[in-house]
Amino acid sequence: MQKLLLPLALAVLVLPPAYAENGVKAESTVKAESTKSGVARTRPVEPMGTLSLGAALDLAYSANPDIAVARREVQAVEGAILQAQTIPNPQVGTSIEDxxxxxxxxxxxxxxPLELGGKRAARVTAARRGYDAAMLELQGKQAEVRAAVVSAFYDVVTAQERFRLAQATTELAKRATEIASKRVLAGKVSPVEExxxxxxxxxxxxxxxxxxxxLQASRKRLGAMWGNAVPYFDLAENQLETLPSLPGVDELKQGLRQAPxxxxxRMEVDRRQALARVELTRRVPDITVSLGVKRDxxxxxxxxxVGVSVPLPLFDRNQGNVLEALRRSDKAxxxxxxxxxxxxxxxxQAxxxxxxSRMEVGLLRQEILPGAQSAYDATTKGYELGKFNFLEVLDAQRTFFQARSQYLRALAETHRSAAEIDRIVGVAFERPNMGTVHQEQQ
Known part of the structure; x- marks a missing residue:
């Protein structure tokens, strides 16, 4: 009895270490790939002074919560591939009669148990399609975050310029009030002017x-892109008037085919088809081979x-799961x-x-702004010399302020539209001082 049981016991004892060795090897592979995909990465430090667009993108790529979630999904699907490659565990049993x-x-x-019908290969293929889909989801999330950062960055720059404009306008208004007060004291105009x-x-x-x-709200929105509720930077580098290029429609449509x-x-269609093949393979029953010894x-x-057991697919042929998988493929x-x-x-639309917006910027820059500036300067000097009344000065000031504000809005809309095209196509516009942006290494 002992002689017959010894080989069987050795087989049972030898099998688990082999599985454990495979598991350790696979686990180390996952750790190495996780490190490669960006888990152990040096996080950029937010500057205390002037923040460039490239630095803002670096911060967002390294610390944005949505990108972190997408990275974790990629790492999780790596585990799904590992599990799909495994084979069923053997079973050992004993029974005593009397x-x-x-x-x-x-x-x-x-x-x-022995899997038949290509179940393992179908599982692995489906898991790899899931990994590809997760990587594309990460790329899409990066494109969304990049567009959001660019838009938020130029919102900060626009808010900075509006703040400076409001400060300059306030100084001019104070000066106009002082002039009106002096003219009232001199008896040249009515106190109503003051x-x-x-x-x-x-x-x-x-x-x-x-x-x-x-300005404060836009700074917080930009800082939130890398999880900082209180931004450290003082200013966003002003490249507002350097407009992004206008690519051709055919070029954009060509790039749209590779949009994340x-x-x-497309990958979701492939993944659903792979899952449908998994369900189809499950219609083939597996067999279980047994080997043992009996002592009477x-x-x-x-x-x-020596035994072989085969389930009979009389009632459950996995028909419901197959139908569901096929319909989900159609849905994809x-x-x-x-x-x-x-x-x-x-x-x-973008x-x-x-x-x-580019046409509006050109019209405002070449015609409206110079005219409004010239009219305001002439009216202010004329008011100091007593040639104009204050209503004319106030009207010229309001016209100049509105033209300047409209110009800033047009610039901001130009950069927002370009950022939206970035998000859709998944390819960044060339912008000044973007620096070296460390994106996810695919």
């Missing part, structure tokens, strides 16, 4: 307070046991079509906004 030793029958048995000047100065101060609040969200939708005390001898194809239509529509 309680009396003289008539007792003892059976030891080792069973190993009252109007002070009212106008109060209105400009309100605009300064609004600009201050807008569109690739993600009454007969006084040992008997070898419909979502791919919907994504193509949506991205084309969004790209067309391109039209970018084109219109």
């Amino acid at each position: 309680t009396k030793q003289e008539t007792r029958t003892t059976t030891f048995q080792l069973s190993q 009252t109007k000047a002070r009212v106008a100065e109060s209105g400009v101060r309100v605009e300064l307070a609004q600009a201050t609040s807008e 969200s569109l690739q993600r939708a 005390e009454q007969l006084g001898r040992n008997q070898a046991i 194809r419909d979502e791919l079509t919907a994504t193509e239509v949506r991205l084309n529509s969004e790209l067309g 391109y039209d906004r970018l084109n219109a």
